[in-house]
Amino acid sequence: xxxxxxxQKILAWLNSARGISHGKISKLLEYFGSPxxxxxxxxxxxxxxxxxxxxxxxxxxxxxxxxxxxxxxxxHKEKARIVTIYDKEYPIKLKQINGSPYxxxxxxxxxxxNNISIAVVGSRKATAYGKWAAExxxxxxxxxGVNIISGLAVGIDTVAHKTALKFSGRTYGIIGCGINVVYxxxxxxxxxxxxxxxxIITEYPFDMVPVASNFHDRNRxxxxxxDGVLVIEAQERSGTLITAGHAADQGREIFAVPGNIDSLYSxxxxxxxxxxxxxxxxxxxxxxxxxxxxEKVKTPPIDYSKLSATELMIINSIKEGRVTIxxxxxxxxxxxxxxxxxxxxxxxxxxxxxxxxxRFILN
Amino acid sequence: MLSKxxxxxxxxxDGYEVSVETDLSGGLxxxxxxxxxDISIKESKERVRSAIKNSNFNFPxxxxxxxxxxxxxxxxxxxxxxxxxxxxxxASKIIKKPINEKTFIIGExxxxxxxxxxxxxxxxxxxxxxxxFTKAIVPxxxxxxxxxxxxxxxxxVESLCELVNYLNEDFFIEPYKFSYNYTQEEFSxxxxxxxxxxxxxxxxxxxxAGNHNILLxxxxxxxxxxxxxxxxxxxxxxxxxxSLEVTKIYSISGLLNNKGLIYRRPFRSPHHTxxxxxxxxxxxxxxxxxxxxxxxxxxxxxxxxxxxxxxxxILRQPMEDGRISISRxxxxxxxxxxxxxxAAMNPCPCGYLGDPTHECxxxxxxxxxxxxxxxxxxxxxxxxxxxxxxxxxxxxxxxKEEESSAEIKKRITHARQIQEERYxxxxxxxxxxLPTKGIAKYxxxxxxxxxxxxDAFEMLGLxxxxxxxxxxxxxxxxxxxxxxxxxxxHVAEAIQYRSLDRKYWR
Numbered sequence: 001x002x003x004x005x006x007x008q009k010i011l012a013w014l015n016s017a018r019g020i021s022h023g024k025i026s027k028l029l030e031y032f033g034s035p036x037x038x039x040x041x042x043x044x045x046x047x048x049x050x051x052x053x054x055x056x057x058x059x060x061x062x063x064x065x066x067x068x069x070x071x072x073x074x075x076h077k078e079k080a081r082i083v084t085i086y087d088k089e090y091p092i093k094l095k096q097i098n099g100s101p102y103x104x105x106x107x108x109x110x111x112x113x114n115n116i117s118i119a120v121v122g123s124r125k126a127t128a129y130g131k132w133a134a135e136x137x138x139x140x141x142x143x144x145g146v147n148i149i150s151g152l153a154v155g156i157d158t159v160a161h162k163t164a165l166k167f168s169g170r171t172y173g174i175i176g177c178g179i180n181v182v183y184x185x186x187x188x189x190x191x192x193x194x195x196x197x198x199x200i201i202t203e204y205p206f207d208m209v210p211v212a213s214n215f216h217d218r219n220r221x222x223x224x225x226x227d228g229v230l231v232i233e234a235q236e237r238s239g240t241l242i243t244a245g246h247a248a249d250q251g252r253e254i255f256a257v258p259g260n261i262d263s264l265y266s267x268x269x270x271x272x273x274x275x276x277x278x279x280x281x282x283x284x285x286x287x288x289x290x291x292x293x294x295e296k297v298k299t300p301p302i303d304y305s306k307l308s309a310t311e312l313m314i315i316n317s318i319k320e321g322r323v324t325i326x327x328x329x330x331x332x333x334x335x336x337x338x339x340x341x342x343x344x345x346x347x348x349x350x351x352x353x354x355x356x357x358x359r360f361i362l363n
Numbered sequence: 364m365l366s367k368x369x370x371x372x373x374x375x376x377d378g379y380e381v382s383v384e385t386d387l388s389g390g391l392x393x394x395x396x397x398x399x400x401d402i403s404i405k406e407s408k409e410r411v412r413s414a415i416k417n418s419n420f421n422f423p424x425x426x427x428x429x430x431x432x433x434x435x436x437x438x439x440x441x442x443x444x445x446x447x448x449x450x451x452x453x454a455s456k457i458i459k460k461p462i463n464e465k466t467f468i469i470g471e472x473x474x475x476x477x478x479x480x481x482x483x484x485x486x487x488x489x490x491x492x493x494x495x496f497t498k499a500i501v502p503x504x505x506x507x508x509x510x511x512x513x514x515x516x517x518x519x520v521e522s523l524c525e526l527v528n529y530l531n532e533d534f535f536i537e538p539y540k541f542s543y544n545y546t547q548e549e550f551s552x553x554x555x556x557x558x559x560x561x562x563x564x565x566x567x568x569x570x571x572a573g574n575h576n577i578l579l580x581x582x583x584x585x586x587x588x589x590x591x592x593x594x595x596x597x598x599x600x601x602x603x604x605x606s607l608e609v610t611k612i613y614s615i616s617g618l619l620n621n622k623g624l625i626y627r628r629p630f631r632s633p634h635h636t637x638x639x640x641x642x643x644x645x646x647x648x649x650x651x652x653x654x655x656x657x658x659x660x661x662x663x664x665x666x667x668x669x670x671x672x673x674x675x676x677i678l679r680q681p682m683e684d685g686r687i688s689i690s691r692x693x694x695x696x697x698x699x700x701x702x703x704x705x706a707a708m709n710p711c712p713c714g715y716l717g718d719p720t721h722e723c724x725x726x727x728x729x730x731x732x733x734x735x736x737x738x739x740x741x742x743x744x745x746x747x748x749x750x751x752x753x754x755x756x757x758x759x760x761x762x763k764e765e766e767s768s769a770e771i772k773k774r775i776t777h778a779r780q781i782q783e784e785r786y787x788x789x790x791x792x793x794x795x796x797l798p799t800k801g802i803a804k805y806x807x808x809x810x811x812x813x814x815x816x817x818d819a820f821e822m823l824g825l826x827x828x829x830x831x832x833x834x835x836x837x838x839x840x841x842x843x844x845x846x847x848x849x850x851x852x853h854v855a856e857a858i859q860y861r862s863l864d865r866k867y868w869r
Contacts (some may be wrong), residue, residue: 010831124726124727125726125727127717127723128717154728155727198521202480220452220805250806264722265724305605324752325561325562325752326559326561326562326752326755329561332626336562336564336565337565338852338856340562340565340855340856340859341850341851341854341855341856341859342855343859344815344819344855344856344859345815345851346857347822347823348815348818348819348822352820355717356710356716356750356751357718357750358562358749358750358862
């Protein structure tokens with residue numbers, strides 16, 4: 001069993017108490033000076049801490065002695081680890097933000113967390129367009145070796161993580177609950193995979209349930225760990241926009257994928273663009289803004305030259321915005337059966353994709 | 364003063380020979396029926412007494428005992444009225460000639476002596492013919508359906524009086540001869556009424572050609588129901604044997620309405636509030652359910668996720684075996700149930716997922732829950748799943764000539780002939796019935812298609828169960844074109860018919 005260093009032990013001890021938030025730890029550190037001093041002098045000073053509730057103080061006093069043994073056991077069982085802001089493994093980018101968490105619990109490895117990272121975030125209720133965009137950008141970023149950071153929620157987050165894993169990229173999931181809590185439940189397998197191919201990170205103690213307010217704070221870590229935040233789809237007043245807000249405060253680049261002005265799910269992204277986010281129609285928009293990404297680009301331009309005349313006709317039709325099979329049948333005058341078979345082959349060759357509603361789009 | 368008349372009772376779709384023995388003896392006048400009769404037969408006492416009187420015959424004033432043999436078999440049905448009446452008249456020598464042993468009598472009596480039609484006449488006649496009976500005396504109302512059977516004389520009778528005269532040979536009734544007119548009944552719907560929707564029509568044509576079950580997925584008002592209703596119009600004509608099977612089922616369900624054989628493929632569309640019994644068949648005296656009424660035709664389930672899971676699970680056995688076995692206290696009954704399943708559903712509870720013009724208001728959880736209602740074994744038996752697109756205004760306005768049902772039917776009939784020829788030694792008729800072994804033999808694909816399929820699995824995230832379905836459907840597409848080998852373009856098209864297997868839906 002690995003042992004904990006002093007700071008880890010002390011901060012985890014504080015963090016495990018109900019009623020101790022990030023802000024309370026800041027106040028304690030301000031009062032005492034350092035974690036070590038909190039530990040040494042807590043008993044003596046416990047009556048001079050008006051910002052802590054009585055039950056919090058009594059819990060801390062009670063748990064102080066046998067705390068680290070239990071914690072170590074749990075960490076071992078969950079294969080999780082702890083890193084504090086005083087450790088050298090602590091993510092450099094996260095250190096630079098306002099309100100960096102003092103302590104992180106994580107599964108997996110933080111070895112590569114300082115590489116170029118982009119947060120891919122978006123609505124939990126994603127549209128087909130959103131999922132497609134998330135997949136496209138994640139794939140292209142992953143191929144350049146960029147870390148994909150997201151929040152492990154359903155919708156865009158899940159697509160981003162899955163795509164990163166699919167193309168053997170590194171991806172980190174920042175969660176708003178204890179490291180041992182899997183939420184949402186259906187992502188259990190994804191949790192496992194991510195902790196192998198990257199990491200799951202949280203600032204919350206064991207057993208913390210995913211309450212709404214946690215996600216708000218969690219979002220500052222998502223943007224804090226990233227060089228830029230790519231917002232795929234967001235409704236107005238959504239958590240996604242909160243992440244974007246944190247990103248702006250932290251001086252991170254904000255990329256927003258434009259959407260139809262009549263789509264609920266693009267209201268947020270479109271207003272981000274209005275407020276100065278970088279409009280992102282292709283991955284080059286991201287490359288231009290992120291320092292050090294340009295060198296990593298491998299460009300295979302789309303080569304239509306090997307397609308047959310019929311296939312080109314279909315591609316051109318789709319380019320013109322004829323996207324459903326019925327529309328394509330009308331413009332190209334190819335019989336439905338043959339058309340479908342051409343479309344499959346084009347999809348297999350990677351030129352087009354199908355989305356719900358029997359619609360086709362160019363890759 | 365003993366007489367013996369033969370009649371028939373039904374168990375499921377099979378008729379059993381029953382002897383009606385009547386004995387008149389001295390003593391206090393009394394009329395009793397023994398031999399496990401059910402209520403409808405016990406009540407026949409009253410009908411028989413009145414009918415005999417009102418036909419101006421004397422009802423014997425003596426002790427009448429009617430025995431239905433074999434005595435251990437439970438008997439039911441009003442068709443026993445007429446043989447009991449004939450038995451009494453024969454025992455009291457009003458009918459002078461003994462009744463031929465190879466003649467059987469079925470019919471219900473009305474109080475005035477008229478003979479009314481019964482349910483299940485056709486299966487009775489078929490069973491009795493197989494028991495070497497040569498003459499059937501049936502109600503006039505049932506003559507059309509019964510006359511389709513060869514090898515047995517059908518004597519239609521209208522009243523008890525007429526029958527007595529016939530049996531006394533005072534009066535001759537010509538056996539009713541079958542006039543088999545194979546003219547397909549006109550459908551009131553036609554495919555040409557569907558504007559646009561070429562992709563959907565194509566999918567339905569393939570489904571009909573290979574008798575594949577099909578799932579139509581689309582937002583409200585996209586025309587799913589409209590298309591489904593027209594599927595019977597493009598299915599090949601019923602063969603004589605199929606027609607008999609269908610008529611038998613409708614006969615015992617009392618749905619024939621005095622018509623003769625049914626020439627039109629059935630189309631059943633039970634509502635999603637249907638109970639398990641109405642779907643599978645059942646009751647104390649089991650009657651066929653919707654799955655059997657759709658035999659040799661189309662079973663259309665609109666809004667399939669709204670059906671209770673327990674009702675949908677019933678479909679599994681029929682879809683596998685083409686029949687359904689119902690076990691009740693009285694015994695086990697098997698009804699044929701070979702149908703083409705056409706199911707329709709919305710892509711999500713609100714119906715607008717993927718719709719370009721409407722907002723979908725469902726959460727991913729709701730969508731998952733909705734789709735999961737038809738997952739697993741049932742989905743496994745549906746070869747084709749396609750999305751239906753909403754009809755566009757231009758298409759509605761368009762006066763372009765659309766293909767008629769007759770033209771499509773011609774192609775489908777041709778494709779079916781090819782399949783029948785190919786599978787004639789296997790005991791199956793269509794590609795959809797092809798077992799795994801047969802797929803390896805008849806659905807071989809070339810190297811190129813093999814690669815395409817492999818790519819499709821990786822890129823589209825198709826599930827493993829899709830593999831065989833794609834091959835079967837590709838086989839049907841090839842048959843429609845009259846190709847002996849499955850070509851790459853056939854496989855490529857077939858891949859498009861697995862909408863629900865695509866990752867977006869999972």
